[in-house]
Amino acid sequence: MKRRGWLTVIPGVAWLVMTVVIPLVLMILYSLAAGLKSGSPAPTGLGTLVNYTRLVDPLYFRIFQRSLVQAIIATLLCLVMGYPLALLIARSPVGKRERLLLLVIIPFWTNFLVRVTAWIVLLRNTGVLNSLLQWLGLIDQPLELLYTEGAVQVGLVYTLLPLIILPLYSALEKQDARLLDAAADLGAPPSKAFWNVTFPLSIPGVATGGLMVFIAAFGMFVVSDLLGGAKQVLVGNLISNQFGGARNWPFGAATSIVLTLVVIALALVVQRLGKLNEGSERS
């Protein structure tokens, strides 16, 4: 049993091959097809790169560009909002820490659609914000808040913020408090101690959390679909449209492959950063 014990990995690996590897291989195949046979999902005209060259078209290129910019802004905002909160939780007394962390976990476990719904309630023309502003007499006509780029940006930050706090917290919580005492004893003011001790040591958490938020934001389609409407198309919506109304699977597959490559390249860079960091810690 001992020598052949590894055989137990086979069912799990087979399942992943079926639900992840073969679909990715098929996706590559479809991305090289000219179209679908009418009335069936079989690809025709294999061996063309037309779906990839189409992505360079300014119309689609701009969608990629905007998705990238919105994902980067969402990641930075989540970091700026999440880091101090993670620090606050990590530096709270142990008993209080659990409760504060629970307050982050509850939104994290709350269904994604519920969290997006909350923003529709706030932002729509007859929504809470507009009603409030009108009641205060600040505006006469409702402002166009929903179905804008800003609404999508807020939605991304709101839904993804809990995702970054947990890795940041676990990186900060591990830190030895005596390091800060040592920095203070050596005459470093708190801000200097933060930038020279606390922050550099938390970089693995920043990298992991940032990567998770970026990936989720870059491939997002629910938030842009519900808060951005038809006007705010991100890469995720572009893909989803090709498999829905537009029924252009080959183009959708090519877009998915490009998205996948970007994500994998980023994950490898972050992994390399983590390894470098580990190395420098050891030395």
Add this chain to the structure above:
Amino acid sequence: MKNWKLKAYGFLIYAFLYIPILVLIILSFNENRQSSVWTSFSLKWYGVLLQNEALWEAVWHSLVVAGWTAFIGTVLGTLTALGLARSRVPGRGLIEALLYLPMILPDIVLGVGGLIFFSAMGFTLGLTTILAAHVGMALSYVVLVLRARLAGMDQALEDAARDLGATPLQAFWHVTLPLLAPGIVAGALLAFTLSLDDFVLAFFMTGPGSNTLPIHVYSMLKKGLTPEVNALSTVLLAGTGLAVWLFQSLTAVGGRQKAKKMEGELTS
């Protein structure tokens, strides 16, 4: 940053996280259909929910899929984690990369990939295909949880059982499995939640008559925001709160008992 500044900042972030949810909850008890103007307290939208049969069917579908995802995902995940714990696994690097993949790929890629795969193979899309995709997604997380548990386990215990004459199966059943149990329970809960919460994979792999709860919520939202959606969201929020509280108190009790037991062993 000064401590009070940090606290004030933290308070603002919590406000940002909770105010939208609280507004949603309050408005679900509003009698007015034009839901952002408060008229009077009413439970009528909850009554409307109760009579929504399509909704209850979707809830049932979600629970069935999540239950099976937890079961299959945990069995396969446990076997995989145990296999990887053995020293000699051919192609270990590849298997590790494969397990990492569902965690970093955007949901939409997994969803679209599943749609292409199942359609090309001629499967009818529905709850079965959603389940297959959910197991693929949840498996990696279960393995992650169990490997952390296995790493903290003493291999010598299993060896001791074997030295004392236990067959490999006996050693597994009486020693390894009970030690792994908390990890298995945590993994199953995680798989259940991941499945219950998933919208994107299900969206691409659903067929006629096989709506899950998130898909039902989505189609309600697409028709327009009604107080009924607010009421449903509030019910889901209450469910989440209850689940988190249950999970936390279960693990906390386990932790406290373990600590007490260790104390006893040390003093005896």
